[in-house]
Amino acid sequence: MASRLRGGGSALPGLVAERVDPGFLAHALSRVSDGIVVVSGTNGKTTTTKMLVAVLRAHGRTVFTNPTGSNFTRGVISSMLGELPLHGRLRADLAVLELDEAHALKFAATVKPTHALLLNVARDQLDRFAEIDHTAKLLASLAEQTTQGVVLNLDDSFISRIRDRVARGVSVTWFGVDESIADRLPELQEQDVRFDDDFTPPVAGPDDGLLKPHDERSFSILFGEYGSGAVGPLELQQRGLAAMINATAATTTARSLLGASFDPRVAAEALAAVTPPFGRGEVVMVDGQPLELVLVKNPAGFTVALGTYGSTPVATMVAINDNYADGRDVSWLYDVSFESLRERGVAVTSGVRGYDMALRLSYDDVAVEEVEPDLDRALDEFLARHPDEPKRIFCTYTAMMALRRTLAARYDLPDIGEEAQ
Amino acid sequence: MTSHDETQPGGTPGDVPIPGEPAGSARVPDAEHEGKGVIHVVHLYPREMSIYGDLGNTRAIAARIRRHGYVPVVHQHHPGGEFPEQAHLILGGGGQDSGQVRVEDDLERIADRLRSMADAGTPMLMICGMYQLFGNAFITVEGQRLPGLGILDVTTQGNAKRMIGPVVLTTDFGDVVGYENHSGSTTLGDRQAPFGTVRSGQGNNGTDRTEGARTGNVIGSYLHGPILPANPTLADALIGYAAELATGRPFEPVPQDDGLADEARTRQVRRLVKR
Numbered sequence: 001m002a003s004r005l006r007g008g009g010s011a012l013p014g015l016v017a018e019r020v021d022p023g024f025l026a027h028a029l030s031r032v033s034d035g036i037v038v039v040s041g042t043n044g045k046t047t048t049t050k051m052l053v054a055v056l057r058a059h060g061r062t063v064f065t066n067p068t069g070s071n072f073t074r075g076v077i078s079s080m081l082g083e084l085p086l087h088g089r090l091r092a093d094l095a096v097l098e099l100d101e102a103h104a105l106k107f108a109a110t111v112k113p114t115h116a117l118l119l120n121v122a123r124d125q126l127d128r129f130a131e132i133d134h135t136a137k138l139l140a141s142l143a144e145q146t147t148q149g150v151v152l153n154l155d156d157s158f159i160s161r162i163r164d165r166v167a168r169g170v171s172v173t174w175f176g177v178d179e180s181i182a183d184r185l186p187e188l189q190e191q192d193v194r195f196d197d198d199f200t201p202p203v204a205g206p207d208d209g210l211l212k213p214h215d216e217r218s219f220s221i222l223f224g225e226y227g228s229g230a231v232g233p234l235e236l237q238q239r240g241l242a243a244m245i246n247a248t249a250a251t252t253t254a255r256s257l258l259g260a261s262f263d264p265r266v267a268a269e270a271l272a273a274v275t276p277p278f279g280r281g282e283v284v285m286v287d288g289q290p291l292e293l294v295l296v297k298n299p300a301g302f303t304v305a306l307g308t309y310g311s312t313p314v315a316t317m318v319a320i321n322d323n324y325a326d327g328r329d330v331s332w333l334y335d336v337s338f339e340s341l342r343e344r345g346v347a348v349t350s351g352v353r354g355y356d357m358a359l360r361l362s363y364d365d366v367a368v369e370e371v372e373p374d375l376d377r378a379l380d381e382f383l384a385r386h387p388d389e390p391k392r393i394f395c396t397y398t399a400m401m402a403l404r405r406t407l408a409a410r411y412d413l414p415d416i417g418e419e420a421q
Numbered sequence: 422m423t424s425h426d427e428t429q430p431g432g433t434p435g436d437v438p439i440p441g442e443p444a445g446s447a448r449v450p451d452a453e454h455e456g457k458g459v460i461h462v463v464h465l466y467p468r469e470m471s472i473y474g475d476l477g478n479t480r481a482i483a484a485r486i487r488r489h490g491y492v493p494v495v496h497q498h499h500p501g502g503e504f505p506e507q508a509h510l511i512l513g514g515g516g517q518d519s520g521q522v523r524v525e526d527d528l529e530r531i532a533d534r535l536r537s538m539a540d541a542g543t544p545m546l547m548i549c550g551m552y553q554l555f556g557n558a559f560i561t562v563e564g565q566r567l568p569g570l571g572i573l574d575v576t577t578q579g580n581a582k583r584m585i586g587p588v589v590l591t592t593d594f595g596d597v598v599g600y601e602n603h604s605g606s607t608t609l610g611d612r613q614a615p616f617g618t619v620r621s622g623q624g625n626n627g628t629d630r631t632e633g634a635r636t637g638n639v640i641g642s643y644l645h646g647p648i649l650p651a652n653p654t655l656a657d658a659l660i661g662y663a664a665e666l667a668t669g670r671p672f673e674p675v676p677q678d679d680g681l682a683d684e685a686r687t688r689q690v691r692r693l694v695k696r
Contacts, residue, residue: 132472132517133517133518133519322587328585328586328587328600329473329600329602329645330600330646331473331474331475331477331600331645331646331647332473332474333474333477334440334474334475334476334477334480334647334650335440335474335476335477336440337438337440337441338440338441339441353685355681355684355685355688356651356685358681358685359650359651359681359682359685360477360650362681363441363477363480363481363484363650364440364441365441371681371684373688
C-alpha cells in the first residue's frame, strides 16, 4: 500500500527528490548492472516499453521501469521511490525507461544510458517541440550519449540517419518491416522532406528484427539468415500493425540485450500475454458490451488507429480537448483522413473542441449525430444511443483521463497506476 | 480552353494525398460537367510547406467550390514542376526550415508569374512560412538577409522566441480564429494593410496588434487551424474572387449551412477574448 501511495502516476514525489538531490538518479541507478535502456520516439513508447520489460522479465531478469505513462524524469524518480531500499540504490538487473524526446536528454545529462531504442519521429505536440527536425536532433543527441548499443527503426529515415551519429564502438541494431508489407509504411510515417540525397538506406543483417505479418492478427519477427531464428508466429492482445511493429522493436532490443540467453519461444509467450496499456485499445465492459478507449495524439497515430479498427466498424465517439497535454493546436486533425468512418458515421463528438471535430468530419462527409462538448454528458448520450452493441471512443489525452475517471467510478477497471503490473 | 489534358501538373504520381479530397480532383472536367464554371486552384509546395494541417485549407476550398455549384481543379505545384497554365486561386502553408530552404529556388523561378497574377487580382492565401516568403525579406537570427517575393510589403526578423497559441482577430471578413506557431517577427511596411487586428494572441510581432497582411486579393497570415474551415466567410470571399476571374461573371453563391463552423468559431472567441 505504501508503495502505491508513493508511486502511482504522480510526478510530485519525483519533483521533491529532484530538488533535494540532483545526483539522486545517478546514485539510485548505480548498481543496475546489465543496462540502462531508454525508449524514446513519438509513437508507441508506452506499449513498446511494456513489451520489452515483459520479454526481459520472462527471461528471469529483474527490471525497473516507469510503468505509468508518466514519461518525464520526475515520473521516473517517482516510480523509483516506491522501490528503493534504504541505501538508496535500486536492485535490478536492468532499467527500462520510457522518456519523451526532451526529457530523455535531460535524463542523459545525469545518467548515460547504455542502450537506446529509438522508435520514430512524427508530429506531436508541436507547441512543445516546435518542429520535426528539432525532435530528430534531440533523438540523435540521445544516441550520441548512449554508451553500448542503439536500436533504430530501419524504415523511418529520421531515425535511420542517426546511424551515423553514434560513438565508436557502440553497436547499431535495426528493427523494421519485411519487404512483403513495405507498401503499408506510408500510413504509419511522416514524410521526410530533407534533401541529403547521399544517404544510403540501411539493409537488415542477421541480428536485426523484421516484422512479417501472416494475417490481421498473426505475425512473426524474423532474425538471422532467411529468418532462421524467428520469434512466432504469435498474436498480440493489442490489435493493429503499429502494435506489431512495437513488438518487433521490443523483441529486437531484448535480443540484443540478452545475447545468447535470448529464447524465441519465451519471447513469443511473453509478448502474447502483454495486455494493452491503458487507453491503447483498452476495453471496458459496459452493460455487457465492450467499450474500447483509443488514445489519439497526432496524425500518424490517429491514422494508424483508424486503419487498425477500420475493418470492424462500430458505434463511434470522438473526444478532442486542446489542453497542453493534448496538443493545443487542433490543426493536425486535417492531416488525418476520416473516410473509414463514413459508412457508420459518428454518434457523438465531444470535448472542448467537439465542434471543431464535427466540422472536420463534415469535410470528409462523415455524418455526426450529435455534438456535446461536455464529456460526461456526451458519454451518457453515447451509451444511451447504442446500448446493445460494441462501442469505441477515440480521444485525446486529457479527454481520455476524464472519461476514464467517470468510467472507473461506474464500472470495473484498474487504476491507472496499477495497470502495468 | 485546355480541357482533357492528362499531362497537367495536378494528379501526377508526385502529388501528396489531400485528406478527404476525392480522387481525380486534379482532372479538368468535360464541357458538360463544368457547373457554373471551372475554378483552377493551386496549392504551392504541399509536400514541403503544409506541415500544420494547411492542406485542410485546400480541401475546404475545393469542397466549398463544389457546394457553390462550381467545379474545382486542384493542382499541386512542386519544386521543379511546371506551374499550371490556369490558376484562379493560390494557396500556401507553413513548413519547417528545411522545407523552406527547399522551395526557395523554385519560388524565384515562378516569382514573375506569381507577381503578375497578384497584380491581376488573383486571390492568394499564404499561411505562416509562405506568408514570410511572400514578403520583402526574412532576416535570420544571425543577420543574414534572405530576399522574398515582395508581393506583400512586410519584413520578418528571425527570433529566438516562438509565438505560439490560439488567436482571435477582427478582420474585413468578421471574427477570425486560428492558431499561430512562428518564431519570425513580422513588421508591416508604412502603407501595408494588415489582414486583421489581434483581439487575443500575438499576431505579426506581439507588439502592434496587427496580424498578417492584405494587398488586394492577396492575404498573408500566421494562422493555422487550418484557417478556412472555421472561418467560411473568408473561404467564400476567396472563392468569390476566383469565380469572377474564372468565369468573367459575378460570383453566384449558394447559401451554405455553416452552423458547425460558426459554433466552433464563436466558442473560441468566447473562450479567448477577455471582456
